[in-house]
Every structure is written in C-alpha cells, then in structure tokens.
Amino acid sequence: MLKNILPRGRSRSxxxxxxxxxxxxxxxxxxxxxxxxxPASGQTTTTSEAAPTAxxxxxxxxxxxxxxxxxxxxxxxxxxxxxxxxxxxxxxKKxTAEKKxxxKKxxxKxxxxxxxxxxxxxxxxxxxxxxxxxxxxxxxREARAIMKKHxxxxxxEGIHRNxxxxxxxxxxxxxxxxxxxxxxxxxxxxxQVIPPTFEAYHVAGTSKNIYDPVANIVAACNYAADKxxxxxNVDSAx
Numbered sequence: 019m020l021k022n023i024l025p026r027g028r029s030r031s032x033x034x035x036x037x038x039x040x041x042x043x044x045x046x047x048x049x050x051x052x053x054x055x056x057p058a059s060g061q062t063t064t065t066s067e068a069a070p071t072a073x074x075x076x077x078x079x080x081x082x083x084x085x086x087x088x089x090x091x092x093x094x095x096x097x098x099x100x101x102x103x104x105x106x107x108x109x110x111k112k113x114t115a116e117k118k119x120x121x122k123k124x125x126x127k128x129x130x131x132x133x134x135x136x137x138x139x140x141x142x143x144x145x146x147x148x149x150x151x152x153x154x155x156x157x158x159r160e161a162r163a164i165m166k167k168h169x170x171x172x173x174x175e176g177i178h179r180n181x182x183x184x185x186x187x188x189x190x191x192x193x194x195x196x197x198x199x200x201x202x203x204x205x206x207x208x209x210q211v212i213p214p215t216f217e218a219y220h221v222a223g224t225s226k227n228i229y230d231p232v233a234n235i236v237a238a239c240n241y242a243a244d245k246x247x248x249x250x251n252v253d254s255a256x
Contacts, residue, residue, distance in 0.1 A: 154178075154187045154231075157208070161235035168221055172239040176250030181235070183254075184210040189231040207234035210255075215241050 148163070150156035158177050165172055185191035185208050193205040203212045206228050216228045219240040224233035242249040242256060 154181070154208075157189075157231040157235060161232045161239070164221065164224060164232070164236050165239055168240075170221070170236070170240050170243050171248040171250070172243070173248075173250050176248065176252070177235060177239065180238075180249060180252055181208045184208065189229055189234065207231070207238075209234055209238035211238045211241070219244070 150160040158174055158181075161177070162172065162174060181187055184205075187208065189208050191207065191210065193199055193210055196205065198205050198212050203214060205212050206216075208231050211228065211234060213228060216234070216237045219237045220226065220233070221236045221240055224230070224236050226233070228234060239249045242252050245256070246252055
C-alpha cells in the first residue's frame with residue numbers, strides 16, 4: 019500500500035513531506051485497530067482502575083505486649099546478672115572468711131603446741147653422782163664441791179692444813195682434855211668441832227653425824243667463814 023504513494027519513475031529517497039505523510043498513515047492505521055477492540059455494546063472498559071485499598075487495623079495492644087515482652091526480658095536479664103554478681107560476692111566473702119578461719123585455727127594450733135611444749139615435763143637428765151675416794155683427799159674435794167654450791171669459801175690447802183693440825187687426818191679423833199672436854203662438849207672429827215657448833219653450822223644435804231668427814235669439814239668451814247672470813251685465815255685452835 020505504501021508503494022502506491024510514490025510516483026513511478028521518481029527517486030526512492032523520501033523528503034520531509036513524504037516522511038510526515040507516512041507517519042500520518044501509520045497513526046490512522048493504529049486508530050482503526052483500536053476501534054475494532056471496542057465491544058459491540060459500545061461500552062468502554064477501563065483497565066487502569068485502581069484496586070480498592072484494604073483497610074489496615076491498628077491496635078495499641080500489640081505494641082504494649084511487645085514493649086512489655088522486651089521490658090520483661092531486660093528485667094529478667096538484669097535479675098540474672100544481679101544474681102550472678104551476688105553469688106560471686108557471696109563466694110568471695112566465703113573464701114575470705116574461710117581463709118581467716120584457717121589462719122586463726124593455724125595460729126591457735128601453734129600457740130597450743132607451744133604451750134604444750136612449755137608445760138610438758140622436761141625429761142630430767144640423770145647425772146651420775148661424782149664419786150670421790152674414801153680418803154682425806156676425796157673427803158676434802160667432796161666437801162669443797164658442796165661448799166661451792168652454798169657459797170662457803172675455803173681452799174684445798176687451807177682445809178688440809180687445819181685438818182692435819184687438829185686431827186692428823188683421823189675422822190674419829192676426839193679431844194678429851196681441853197676446856198671443851200672439861201665442860202662436857204669435847205671437840206670431835208677431822209676439824210675438831212664441838213657438837214653445838216656442828217649443829218649450828220650444819221649444811222643441809224650432809225650427814226648429821228659429827229664424825230662424818232665431809233659433814234664435819236663443811237660445818238667447820240661454814241663456822242670459820244662466819245667468824246674469820248674463811249678457813250684459810252685459821253692458823254690455830256678456833
């Protein structure tokens with residue numbers, strides 16, 4: 019149909035006027051097609067009508083429930099955290115208390131042990147009694163050991179010298195001729211001590227027998243220390 023528009027023998031190139039004519043023909047064709055689509059009844063159906071909008075129901079109850087749920091969850095989480103912290107704090111306090119109790123118990127145990135150690139009876143070390151020979155040398159040395167314990171002065175030489183002068187070393191010697199004998203209280207023993215003097219200056223722990231050589235020496239030296247300062251100062255009858 020378009021080829022009939024162009025005259026025969028003319029050039030096939032289209033000018034502006036021809037292009038416009040072709041466009042118009044195309045528009046008319048499209049309009050004819052559109053008219054054929056109209057229903058026979060003459061009613062026009064519009065397809066661009068918008069669909070009815072559905073109504074949305076809003077409810078504050080749902081929002082409140084969501085808010086309450088979130089709040090409850092937060093509160094529950096806070097409670098759990100607080101419970102954990104409280105538990106940890108209680109555990110720390112318990113550990114501290116147990117540590118203090120253990121230290122206190124250990125201190126009490128040490129103190130009790132020390133007290134028991136102090137109050138426990140000491141095992142006495144049995145000392146073997148020193149033995150002295152049963153002669154003049156032994157008697158003097160044993161007497162001096164006792165004198166040392168009681169703070170009674172007297173050297174070995176001073177005691178030996180006076181014994182030899184008074185009794186010649188005889189523990190059973192007795193004077194029955196001097197004034198003491200006349201008065202009924204004769205001098206007796208190694209150092210010729212009268213009974214009243216022996217009793218007055220007797221040293222505890224020694225024999226009460228005036229003829230005992232060690233007891234006689236100790237009592238005589240105790241008397242000499244009181245009257246003369248020491249037996250060393252005695253050079254004659256005393």
